[in-house]
Amino acid sequence: MSIQIFGLPVSRGVAIGRAVLVASSRIDVAHYFVEAAAVPAEVERLRRARDTVAAELEQLQSAMPADAPPELSALLDVHLMLLHDDALAQPIRQWIRERHYNAEWALSAQLEVLARQFDEMEDEYLRERKADLEQLVERLLSALAREARGAGQGAGTPAALARDFGGEDPLVLVSSDIAPADLLQFKRSVFTGFVTDVGGRTSHTAIVARSMDIPAVVGARAASRVIRQDDWLVIDGDAGAVIVNPSPIVLEEYRFRQRQIELERARLHRLRHTPAVTLDGEAVELLANIELPADAPAALASGAVGVGLYRSEFLFLNRDGDLPGEDEQYEAYRAVVEAMDGLPVTIRTVDIGADKPLERLSAQELRHEHGLNPALGLRAIRWSLAEPAMFRQQVRAILRAAAHGKVRMLVPMVMHPRELRQTRELVERARQQLDEAGRAHHRVELGAMIEVPAAALTLPALLPEVDFVSLGTNDLIQYTLAIDRADERVSDLYDPWHPAVLRLVADVIAAARSAGKPVCVCGEMAGDPAFTGLLLAMGLRSFSMHPAQIAAIKQHVLRADTARLAARLSASLAAPDPLHAWTTA
Ligand code: PEP
Ligand code: MG
Numbered sequence: 001m002s003i004q005i006f007g008l009p010v011s012r013g014v015a016i017g018r019a020v021l022v023a024s025s026r027i028d029v030a031h032y033f034v035e036a037a038a039v040p041a042e043v044e045r046l047r048r049a050r051d052t053v054a055a056e057l058e059q060l061q062s063a064m065p066a067d068a069p070p071e072l073s074a075l076l077d078v079h080l081m082l083l084h085d086d087a088l089a090q091p092i093r094q095w096i097r098e099r100h101y102n103a104e105w106a107l108s109a110q111l112e113v114l115a116r117q118f119d120e121m122e123d124e125y126l127r128e129r130k131a132d133l134e135q136l137v138e139r140l141l142s143a144l145a146r147e148a149r150g151a152g153q154g155a156g157t158p159a160a161l162a163r164d165f166g167g168e169d170p171l172v173l174v175s176s177d178i179a180p181a182d183l184l185q186f187k188r189s190v191f192t193g194f195v196t197d198v199g200g201r202t203s204h205t206a207i208v209a210r211s212m213d214i215p216a217v218v219g220a221r222a223a224s225r226v227i228r229q230d231d232w233l234v235i236d237g238d239a240g241a242v243i244v245n246p247s248p249i250v251l252e253e254y255r256f257r258q259r260q261i262e263l264e265r266a267r268l269h270r271l272r273h274t275p276a277v278t279l280d281g282e283a284v285e286l287l288a289n290i291e292l293p294a295d296a297p298a299a300l301a302s303g304a305v306g307v308g309l310y311r312s313e314f315l316f317l318n319r320d321g322d323l324p325g326e327d328e329q330y331e332a333y334r335a336v337v338e339a340m341d342g343l344p345v346t347i348r349t350v351d352i353g354a355d356k357p358l359e360r361l362s363a364q365e366l367r368h369e370h371g372l373n374p375a376l377g378l379r380a381i382r383w384s385l386a387e388p389a390m391f392r393q394q395v396r397a398i399l400r401a402a403a404h405g406k407v408r409m410l411v412p413m414v415m416h417p418r419e420l421r422q423t424r425e426l427v428e429r430a431r432q433q434l435d436e437a438g439r440a441h442h443r444v445e446l447g448a449m450i451e452v453p454a455a456a457l458t459l460p461a462l463l464p465e466v467d468f469v470s471l472g473t474n475d476l477i478q479y480t481l482a483i484d485r486a487d488e489r490v491s492d493l494y495d496p497w498h499p500a501v502l503r504l505v506a507d508v509i510a511a512a513r514s515a516g517k518p519v520c521v522c523g524e525m526a527g528d529p530a531f532t533g534l535l536l537a538m539g540l541r542s543f544s545m546h547p548a549q550i551a552a553i554k555q556h557v558l559r560a561d562t563a564r565l566a567a568r569l570s571a572s573l574a575a576p577d578p579l580h581a582w583t584t585a
Helices: 036-062 070-084 086-099 103-119 124-150 158-162 180-185 204-212 248-269 293-301 326-339 363-369 380-386 388-404 417-436 453-457 459-465 473-481 488-493 499-514 529-537 547-558 562-574 578-584
Strands: 003-006 008-011 014-022 171-175 191-196 216-218 232-236 241-244 285-290 307-311 345-348 407-411 445-450 468-471 519-521 542-545
Touching: 008 204, 014 191, 014 248, 036 070, 036 086, 036 103, 036 124, 070 086, 070 124, 086 103, 103 124, 171 232, 180 204, 191 232, 204 216, 204 547, 216 232, 232 248, 248 547, 285 293, 285 547, 293 326, 293 547, 307 326, 307 542, 326 345, 326 388, 345 388, 380 388, 380 417, 388 407, 388 417, 407 417, 417 445, 417 459, 445 453, 445 459, 453 459, 453 473, 453 499, 459 468, 459 499, 468 499, 473 499, 499 519, 499 529, 499 562, 529 547, 529 562, 542 547, 562 578
Parallel strands: 014 171, 171 191, 191 216, 285 307, 285 542, 307 345, 345 407, 407 445, 445 468, 468 519, 519 542
Antiparallel strands: 003 241, 008 216, 014 232, 232 241
16 A cells, blocks of 8 residues: 655655665664675574574473473474474565675564564454564574674674665665764665654755755654555655655656656756856856765866865764874865865864764754753864864864865854854964974965854954854754754744844845955755845855755856845845745745
8 A cells, every 4th residue: 555654855856766674673783785795694694593593492491490381381382483484584584685684684674574464463362472573583683693793793883784785676765863974874875765754954864865965855753663674665855755655657657757857957967067157247156065075076076166065073973982083184184175176175173063973873862862952062163162182183184184275164153253263273273283293284264154143143243253154054043943953843943934044144144245254155045946046135146055956056046137136135034924025026
């Protein structure tokens, strides 16, 4: 039966593929694909685990004291019977052979299939046999874990899923939640789309999905419980819908849309070398947001004229507290600078905290395990200034990378001029240290991210401290409206069109321009065509976004007349419903 699940559309397009459920069973096991050549060995691992468990159960049987309750022995009989039942073993082997799942994943996938069948049974006695099955699977998993520990294996993270997969059907990832850093590991991996139960439109998981340019739906609440392993799924990234086991007609309709989207992309791609100039001759700078050095070639290929936001913190995540040293950072930054081939690169200093904690925690775990609100805590520049040794290493790495091309340094979550002065002092000290060590380095321009209302409201006090500013609208919206950007339960209140948000954005752009300081928008608003005209009307001439969005925004720029747009601005900003006013004016 086909069903539809609705969530939030976060990354556009259509993906069609088989569902791969991660960590959906109550037993947390490693999920990874085994290489084709290793499939027989994986089946053999499973057989060995079965033999081990059979021996354990037989041993328990024979050691059973004579006065033990007869039910106990009967229970072991049931477990042994299940263990030798090919109806259990055969499909598990099939998951391994056909889908290349590791043995643990195959076991938990089949447990899930059978558990649902048990749940649907009328007979209470049979329904209760589910517990036996779960116990048996746990025994098997623990036998596999013991063996894996002995063999030194330990693929336990979703990241391991990014390994090559030799299967034929495209795959769609379904999970309750995915941490941004884990999702990043899926870049250039086998998944053609993904669905999560939790998350908001500008959560970092959604942002990484957009940067991967794969259709995605987040905040789909029950998705990971409703969808079963291997179901066929259509992800409609425009509508925020997931269609489970679509009918042939629906599937054909979506395949048609997929082809249309491809044609449209190819058409837009032809604009990549066209300069972004409006109809009335205003030049507009379209820059790229990147998360990893490996993203730089895509940025260049998209026609971006530089990197407007390099989220350096992704280098710091998922390392169990082992932070990257100066040299490692320098190599990463230099790789980006060199890949951009003379174009400017804006490196944002680490923005650790909120939904990007150093430890591997998903947003849901953060919510449940940390009662405090991490978005208001020791995040971004606050954390950097609290860890001066770490911060100096990063600054030295950035200054050294600047010897290879044009580099700008951007400070996240600035709230007070003092933070910028402290950063400048730290940059000075780092420069002296590099001089003393005889290391090549170069000056960098310093910029502030304006993403806290306090900074937007007191911009004139900040401007003398910086060479440029960049509006982080994702956080500016979160902090202005008091809406956690990662929380799907309040996502309908996360409103970029709120008059308070638009007023702050317009005022920041105007104040920076009148002070002669370059201003950019690097939040998701910059890559959303719905805002291109409005931001141009506000006087913005520099936009930074995911490489995949550049062509579409350029098309809007090429068709815009900034003078005519500007004439519509003040009435729209003053209206109680700016979205309605702007779109109907
Ligand atoms: C923003 O807040 O708009 C921004 C660009 O930074 P991030 O999304 O990484 O917080
Ligand atoms: Mg931000």
